[in-house]
Amino acid sequence: MLTMSHINWTLPTGETILKNVDLTAPMGKLTVVTGPNGGGKTSLAKLAAGLEKPTSGRILLAGEDITDLDITQRAQKGIAYAFQQPVRFKGLTVRDLLELAAGGTLEEPRLCEILGQVGLCARDYMDREVSASLSGGEIKRIEIASVLARQGIRVAIFDEPEAGIDLWSFSGLIDVFQEMKGQTSEALLIISHQERILEIADKIVVIADGEVRMDGPRDRVLPELLEGEVASQCPRKEVFCRE
Numbered sequence: 555m556l557t558m559s560h561i562n563w564t565l566p567t568g569e570t571i572l573k574n575v576d577l578t579a580p581m582g583k584l585t586v587v588t589g590p591n592g593g594g595k596t597s598l599a600k601l602a603a604g605l606e607k608p609t610s611g612r613i614l615l616a617g618e619d620i621t622d623l624d625i626t627q628r629a630q631k632g633i634a635y636a637f638q639q640p641v642r643f644k645g646l647t648v649r650d651l652l653e654l655a656a657g658g659t660l661e662e663p664r665l666c667e668i669l670g671q672v673g674l675c676a677r678d679y680m681d682r683e684v685s686a687s688l689s690g691g692e693i694k695r696i697e698i699a700s701v702l703a704r705q706g707i708r709v710a711i712f713d714e715p716e717a718g719i720d721l722w723s724f725s726g727l728i729d730v731f732q733e734m735k736g737q738t739s740e741a742l743l744i745i746s747h748q749e750r751i752l753e754i755a756d757k758i759v760v761i762a763d764g765e766v767r768m769d770g771p772r773d774r775v776l777p778e779l780l781e782g783e784v785a786s787q788c789p790r791k792e793v794f795c796r797e
């Protein structure tokens with residue numbers, strides 16, 4: 555289980571992005587974090603992955619305090635993170651990237667399996683450079699594939715996996731997430747606005763204005779979420795910068 559307790563994150567400018575956030579992502583379950591744009595979801599994912607450090611609060615992995623570990627040390631502990639906006643690596647092929655993620659050579663059948671899970675034909679992609687020549691949807695799928703290629707994952711974090719992915723490939727991805735969440739040794743944490751991902755969640759956490767607004771099993775939270783609106787606390791006149 556990944557446990558984040560009393561997490562506060564304040565920028566050097568003094569702006570507080572996350573306020574006393576508690577989140578648990580249990581093993582064998584899919585936890586989906588959702589909420590309005592700018593609410594703090596990616597910030598929370600970055601803190602979980604070790605890309606940023608909380609100002610206060612603790613992060614535990616299966617009871618071990620990992621708050622002070624950086625992203626590399628957390629990756630060694632089994633935390634895998636797929637970026638909202640993946641990084642491109644000129645000079646590195648898709649095969650190189652997946653082998654780096656897997657920690658060793660990948661035979662073609664395994665490459666085909668991993669790339670097939672994200673809807674890409676291995677033959678067409680494995681020798682391509684992970685550069686600007688790939689489309690937004692292609693790079694996003696390769697980023698997701700790099701998490702699927704990893705061994706010994708204890709927490710897999712995907713930030714808006716739906717972004718830029720076509721409907722056909724997205725259906726395949728839903729199957730991949732369904733399969734992953736059945737693995738009892740792994741906690742799955744997905745940041746998403748997509749109803750189809752919310753529908754397969756075991757638990758849903760709603761974050762708005764840096765605070766947890768709802769947290770509970772999908773059957774309780776999803777109907778409330780679809781009926782109501784999680785409004786931003788910013789008054790309308792401020793949104794439009796008028797009196």
Ligand SMILES: Nc1ncnc2c1ncn2[C@@H]1O[C@H](COP(=O)(O)OP(=O)(O)OP(=O)(O)O)[C@@H](O)[C@H]1O
Nearest residue numbers: 565571589590591592593594595596597598638745
């Ligand atoms: N490094 C940073 N410097 C300045 N502001 C930041 C930084 N990181 C996050 N923010 C701000 O914190 C707020 C939360 O951002 P975050 O990316 O976590 O939101 P989000 O819920 O993931 O949004 P979206 O749904 O649009 O992806 C935003 O107002 C964002 O501009």
